[in-house]
Amino acid sequence: MKEAVVIKNVTKKYRMYRSKKEQITDLLIPGKAGKNFNAIEDISLTAYQGDVIGFVGINGSGKSTLSNIIGGIVPPTTGEIEKNGEVHVIAINAGLNNELTGIENIEFKGLLMGFSREKIKEVTPEIIKFSELGDFIYQPVKKYSSGMKSKLGFAISVTADPDILVIDEALSVGDQTFTNKSLDKMNEFKEEGKTIFFVSHNLGQVKSFCKKVAWIEGGRLKKFGPTEEVMSEYEDFISHYKSLSKEKQEAFRNELAERRQKSE
Template identity: 60%
Template structure:
């Protein structure tokens, strides 16, 4: 089975500034300026053709950063990402221009993906039918609800038929009927041997759709493997965290902040994590 995605020792560092002037200081000062923030730290994994991988982790663990790295929207600070095939990212409003209508966005996004105007004319009816947003297709996207933006973005991305599909919380908005429609389409892609990354806080959707789990914990890979093995560990981890005292949660958060600022904290000191309640 051929490798479609190979991520090797990838790190993504951002700079955090308290005010705009600090960005200029970062450019002109020899040692730079601003606080380092490591959203992703030295991660490695591989995906095969036909893999359906759920990316899980609490808020701030780097899931969306990883989706943007795989999709080529942002480059890694260090490390390499090898892709075998065309990639399409589906996220709420991803790549949509708020000033353009839905129909104009279809043309713009497809042109950016290399389709000719003749090809776009053939694809447009299928995209519009799948999005199912009625007369809003000819209204500016800034008038859309988040659910409508997600519908249009999903419709464009699946209709252009990518080899690698990255879905970042795109099914978290809108109605269940559309979510089921999207899952049906993704199952069709799965049967055709496409590689799919699925980011969702809905464990029900992850269990229903994914075969592997990539568990991120504050920028690092905590575990990666079959869904039936990794997901129960993640869910048990969340349960442990919820049982922590307020002081234990505070101490852990301080450790995480040190870790993501690039000041290494021994992994054995870390406690189970989950999003703050």
């Protein structure tokens, strides 16, 4: 089976500061102020051609950081990632310019994706139809609701034909009819044998759409395997987590955050 994406010991560190003064001090005397924070830490996994992999984890676990690294939006601090094919990210608002109208954003994002102006002109009617925005397509995106932005971003992105797709919460806003239509489109990609990474808090979507699941907790890969196996454990965890008091939930999150700041 052909390897599509190989992630080897990938870590992404950020520097955290409490004030501008700390940031300036750290620039002048590196290491004097601020703290390291491991958004993700020493993650390794292999996706094969045709794999559909869901990323699950509570807010702040590192799912979007990992998806952005796979998509090439941010580089890893350490580790390696090998991608055998063109990658495209489908995320809420990804690449949209708020000052441009919807129709101008179609051209803008199309050019970023490497389309010729002729190709953009050809696919524009299809994008407008899929987005369901009607005359709003001629209004500035800054006037759009989050659902409208998601519709436009998704409609533009699915016109690309990459080998590897990263879908980051792109179906989390908007009406159910559009979500169902978008899922149908994603299932078309799935049937075509594309490799897909799917980030979502909708566990039902993850269970029905994904073949495998990567559970990320506190920036680390806790479990990776077949969807049924991983989701059974993850849903037990979520059920237990939700049963905790707000104070205990906060203590759990703080413990994870403290560990991520101590990690070197």
